[in-house]
Amino acid sequence: MNRTLLPGRPYPLGATVTSKGTNFAIFSEGATKVELCFFDMEGRQVDSVYLRERTAYVWHGLVRNIKAGQLYGYRIDGAWEPEKGHRFNAHKLLVDPYAKALWGNVDWQKPIFGHDAASGDDLKMDENDSADGVPKSVVVDSQFDWGDDRCPETPLADSVIYEMHVKGFSIRNPAVPEELRGTYAGLACETSIDYLKKLGVTAVELMPIHHFIDERRLVGDGLVNYWGYNTLGYFAPMARYSSCGDIGGQVNEFKRMVKALHAAGIEVILDVVYNHTCEGDQLGPTLCWRGVCNTTYYRVREDNPRYYVDYTGTGNTLNVRLPQVLKMLMDSLRYWVTEMHVDGFRFDLAATLARELHDVSRLSSFFDTIHQDPTLADVKLIAEPWDVGEGGYQVGQFPVLWAEWNGQYRDTVRRFWKGDGGQLSALANRLTGSSDLYQDDGRKPYASINFVTAHDGFTLCDLVSYNQKHNEANGEDNRDGSDSNDSWNMGAEGPTDDAKINLLRERQTRNFLTTLMLSQGVPMLSGGDEIARSQRGNNNCYCQDNELTWHDWNLDEPRKRVLDFTSQLIHFRLAHPNLHRRKFFQDREIRRKGEDIVIKDVAWFNTDGKQVSDEAWNTEWNRSVAVLLNGRTLQVTDEEGRRVIDDSFFLVVNAAEGGVEYVLPASPSGKPWCQVIDTENIESPFTCAEIDGKIIVGGRALKLFSDGAVSSISGSSESASSVFSPPALPSKQGSVLV
Numbered sequence: 001m002n003r004t005l006l007p008g009r010p011y012p013l014g015a016t017v018t019s020k021g022t023n024f025a026i027f028s029e030g031a032t033k034v035e036l037c038f039f040d041m042e043g044r045q046v047d048s049v050y051l052r053e054r055t056a057y058v059w060h061g062l063v064r065n066i067k068a069g070q071l072y073g074y075r076i077d078g079a080w081e082p083e084k085g086h087r088f089n090a091h092k093l094l095v096d097p098y099a100k101a102l103w104g105n106v107d108w109q110k111p112i113f114g115h116d117a118a119s120g121d122d123l124k125m126d127e128n129d130s131a132d133g134v135p136k137s138v139v140v141d142s143q144f145d146w147g148d149d150r151c152p153e154t155p156l157a158d159s160v161i162y163e164m165h166v167k168g169f170s171i172r173n174p175a176v177p178e179e180l181r182g183t184y185a186g187l188a189c190e191t192s193i194d195y196l197k198k199l200g201v202t203a204v205e206l207m208p209i210h211h212f213i214d215e216r217r218l219v220g221d222g223l224v225n226y227w228g229y230n231t232l233g234y235f236a237p238m239a240r241y242s243s244c245g246d247i248g249g250q251v252n253e254f255k256r257m258v259k260a261l262h263a264a265g266i267e268v269i270l271d272v273v274y275n276h277t278c279e280g281d282q283l284g285p286t287l288c289w290r291g292v293c294n295t296t297y298y299r300v301r302e303d304n305p306r307y308y309v310d311y312t313g314t315g316n317t318l319n320v321r322l323p324q325v326l327k328m329l330m331d332s333l334r335y336w337v338t339e340m341h342v343d344g345f346r347f348d349l350a351a352t353l354a355r356e357l358h359d360v361s362r363l364s365s366f367f368d369t370i371h372q373d374p375t376l377a378d379v380k381l382i383a384e385p386w387d388v389g390e391g392g393y394q395v396g397q398f399p400v401l402w403a404e405w406n407g408q409y410r411d412t413v414r415r416f417w418k419g420d421g422g423q424l425s426a427l428a429n430r431l432t433g434s435s436d437l438y439q440d441d442g443r444k445p446y447a448s449i450n451f452v453t454a455h456d457g458f459t460l461c462d463l464v465s466y467n468q469k470h471n472e473a474n475g476e477d478n479r480d481g482s483d484s485n486d487s488w489n490m491g492a493e494g495p496t497d498d499a500k501i502n503l504l505r506e507r508q509t510r511n512f513l514t515t516l517m518l519s520q521g522v523p524m525l526s527g528g529d530e531i532a533r534s535q536r537g538n539n540n541c542y543c544q545d546n547e548l549t550w551h552d553w554n555l556d557e558p559r560k561r562v563l564d565f566t567s568q569l570i571h572f573r574l575a576h577p578n579l580h581r582r583k584f585f586q587d588r589e590i591r592r593k594g595e596d597i598v599i600k601d602v603a604w605f606n607t608d609g610k611q612v613s614d615e616a617w618n619t620e621w622n623r624s625v626a627v628l629l630n631g632r633t634l635q636v637t638d639e640e641g642r643r644v645i646d647d648s649f650f651l652v653v654n655a656a657e658g659g660v661e662y663v664l665p666a667s668p669s670g671k672p673w674c675q676v677i678d679t680e681n682i683e684s685p686f687t688c689a690e691i692d693g694k695i696i697v698g699g700r701a702l703k704l705f706s707d708g709a710v711s712s713i714s715g716s717s718e719s720a721s722s723v724f725s726p727p728a729l730p731s732k733q734g735s736v737l738v
Contacts, residue, residue: 003038003049008062010055013331014098014235015072015139022066022139024051026074026096027058027324028293030086033077034059037093038070039136041247043104048075057324068141069247071103072096073134076291080125082115085295085305087286089114092130095232095288097297097328099137101248102236106213106287107133108220114286122282122306134287135211135232138248142339144255151343152265154202156380156403156522157446157582160570161269162201163454164527165226166209166241168550175553183243184250188257193264199530200570203267203380205346207455209254210270211236213278213287218543221475226545227455229348230278230314232287234332237340258341267343269380270336274318274329275352275387281308281315296324311352311389320353320366329353329366334375344380346405349387351394367399382449396437403522406434406448413452414463414486417511417700419655421620427653428617431627432602433520435584445584448521452512453529458539460512460529463487464505465494470537473544481540494537503682504700506558510679511653511702513566517573518651518704520581527551530566532559561682568686572676578631578646586633601633609663624654624697630668631709650705654697661696667707677704 008023016023024036037048051059066072074096078088092114095102106112110133116124170192171182180186187193187204196204208228218224228238242250258268277297279290289297299309299319308316319325336342347353354364370376385394385404395407409430416423429436433445453460458469467489471481490501490508509532516523527533528551535541541549555563573579585602604612605626616622631646638644648668654660664673675689680698697703 003047003066004064005049005052006062006064007053008060010053010058010060012098013058013328014096014100015137017068017139017141018062021062021064022070023060023062024072024096025058025060026051026098026292027296028076028078029057029296029324030078030088030293031059031076032079032088033090035075035077035090036061036063037073037075037131038066039072039131041071043071043132043136045131066139068139070139071136071247072139073131073136074292076293078293082123082282083304083306085300087114087290087294089125089286089291091125091127092286092291093134094286094291095135096137097288097292098235098331099233100140100142100235101138101251102135102211102233102239103138103247104135106135106232106285108216108285109133112285112287113283114291115283117283120283130286135213138236140248140251144252146255146259146341149259149262149341151341151378152202152262152267153378154265154267155446155582157444157580158574159202159267159380159446159522160200160517160574161203161205161449161522161524162196162199162527163205163207163271163451163524165207165455165549166238167545168226169527170551172547172550173553180243183241184237184253184257185243188260193260193266196261196266197264199567200574201266201525202574203269203343204261205269205271205382205524207271208273208348209238209241210234210272211238212273215278216285223475223543224545225543226549227542229273229542231273231276232278234272234274234328235335255340262341267380268341269344269346269382270342271346271348272332273348274320274332275347275349276312276314276316276318279316281310282306284315296322297328311355311387311392312349313388317352317355320355320364326365326369330369330373333370334373337375337379342379344382346382346384348384349392350383350385350398351387351392352389354394354398355387355389367402371399371401396434400442402443403447403449405454405524406430406437406450406521408437409434409448409450409519409521410452410454411486413512413515416623416653416655417508417515418486418488419623419657419700420486421623422618423655424619424622424625425617428604428625428627431515431519431651432585433581439584445520445581446522449524450516450519450521451524451526452516453526454524455526456540457482458485458487458537459526459533459535460509461505461532461534462537462539463512464508465489465534466537467493468537469539470494471540473538473548474540474542481538485539502558506561506682507679507700509562510565510685511700513562513569514677514679514702514704515653517569518579518649520579520585522580523573525566525570530563531555532562565685569677572686576631576646576649577634577636577644578629578649581634582636583634600628601630601635603628603630603665605662605665607660607662609665623656624652624660626650626652626662628665628668631707632668645710647706647708647710649707652695652697652703652705654699654701657699659696659698659701661694663694664691664705667709669707669709671707671709673705674708675703676706677702679703 111128211233
């Protein structure tokens with residue numbers, strides 16, 4: 001079949017549908033020939049053309065009569081000199097690095113390795129055709145009716161993030177149509193969105209949906225890559241999560257999901273993996289970048305370019321120092337914002353992206369480029385601020401405009417509620433926004449993404465149920481996953497019939513959730529924690545695509561209580577700007593203009609009602625403290641210039657085994673304190689009661705009091721125990737303007 005080939009354009013990269021056909025453009029600095037191959041739906045090659053035009057190392061051409069839905073791939077010829085880092089092999093079909101969709105799976109039984117895999121000799125070229133074992137790129141038409149879609153634009157300070165897995169969330173939900181479960185459409189359906197709205201979250205953070213592959217070892221063991229941190233396409237939504245059988249249909253299905261979530265006021269944040277790819281080390285397969293231009297896309301060792309620099313623990317590291325690779329990442333980010341309408345990104349192992357030579361640099365070209373890009377000016381940028389290389393732990397070290405997963409928050413809160421000594425000083429910092437990490441560099445409390453659990457590690461249910469990890473199902477003899485979990489099983493490893501232990505576990509769950517939602521910063525709830533999802537002690541479920549990781553919506557009474565409690569807690573937080581301040585506490589006396597009253601915005605108290613001394617902060621034995629958050633000192637105004645005020649709160653946390661008596665200080669408003677949360681109360685933790693004088697906080701419990709200065713507070717008997725029913729909300733209206 002003859003194809004008419006026109007010169008085309010070098011930009012944009014990838015396959016772009018035009019009125020004349022489709023323009024193809026691919027960057028390869030070291031290529032000597034670039035063959036563009038076309039395939040039918042059975043994966044058979046039906047035609048090919050050689051791109052003759054090359055502009056600034058971009059090979060390009062416009063092919064007549066190529067339309068959306070066409071499958072294609074590249075074969076690129078050049079030097080085979082692995083000892084110099086060059087691994088061109090024209091026998092291997094390559095995925096377009098800019099493909100907007102992929103079709104088919106990797107077949108590890110096919111000759112997809114550029115080298116002689118049988119002997120393990122990566123210096124010897126393999127000359128077998130790999131086309132049968134490589135996914136095909138898809139020509140995609142970008143047209144889509146977005147209608148009046150608008151980003152909800154929830155300020156980060158006011159956000160509650162829900163980290164979730166697209167498949168795991170709905171695959172077992174009987175209220176979701178069976179054909180939609182586990183897909184983008186399943187997340188977009190009315191039942192799923194209704195649940196998220198009633199839960200109260202403002203954003204979903206989707207675990208990787210960039211097209212990824214299953215590793216060879218996993219496939220051989222009958223497992224899959226469930227989490228998705230193994231990217232093959234930075235512009236392509238994962239086809240596995242599509243309910244649509246059409247080639248390329250996953251693109252519009254993803255867009256419909258975003259549009260539906262936006263209509264419900266929920267933002268979409270993507271977990272992106274720009275630090276490494278699925279091609280692994282020098283013994284990995286040749287699927288894309290390795291064969292397109294190895295020394296451009298990957299960081300190879302300066303002393304021996306045959307091998308890769310590996311800061312990620314996966315075998316390779318993307319070479320973000322080079323302009324072309326940085327351009328690919330920026331083009332990907334812009335594509336997901338402009339074409340797919342997502343609202344933010346969480347960057348996996350983000351410290352790797354900041355490495356210029358070997359050290360992590362706040363002045364790296366990656367940060368500079370992002371900060372200068374107007375398309376990314378309003379999106380949420382969240383870093384996982386570490387990698388596995390030397391000096392890779394960078395919590396608190398990212399520049400302005402960036403928020404960070406606060407690993408120190410997780411560790412401190414876990415250790416405090418486990419009962420470890422000497423945690424009060426660190427806990428005070430974590431409860432008040434981690435000013436020790438973020439204040440000095442110009443950032444605000446919402447730079448701290450607070451979390452107790454995430455996809456990586458124990459679920460919240462397992463955190464209070466296991467002392468050790470139980471990862472045998474992963475096939476690595478329980479060697480994988482962290483051994484440092486700061487967990488406590490309360491006296492029995494795993495499920496138990498001991499009623500006393502189960503009640504304590506449920507109370508500890510409420511303690512963790514309440515601490516998270518009452519802390520300054522941005523709370524991130526790990527999907528399923530609100531229904532006490534368990535992974536049976538597996539703290540590294542990256543390869544478990546089964547009931548071990550899927551949400552179980554068959555809720556018993558204890559799990560219903562956790563759901564109702566979490567929903568009420570989130571809505572309570574959202575109603576009170578005093579719980580998600582935009583500025584750090586000054587921790588000093590403040591005299592406002594025109595007023596004689598001298599007040600503090602935050603104050604810490606001992607049991608006797610007196611403020612905590614400097615010496616008391618670091619005592620090993622003390623496991624209880626109280627903090628007053630003054631709602632009259634928010635120091636923010638609305639868009640009309642009116643001052644915002646809120647209720648004041650008095651929070652008492654007690655990780656000791658026995659109860660503690662506290663003398664209540666006077667409230668800033670002069671009104672009596674009203675108890676609004678008691679985690680010791682299993683049936684009615686939100687029951688309100690007016691308190692004066694002294695109170696007792698039970699062992700391993702938390703109490704919150706409000707002065708009700710802005711509006712009254714009362715509990716609610718409504719239930720949130722199914723995906724249909726509304727949440728039980730406090731009848732609380734939040735702040736007022738004066």
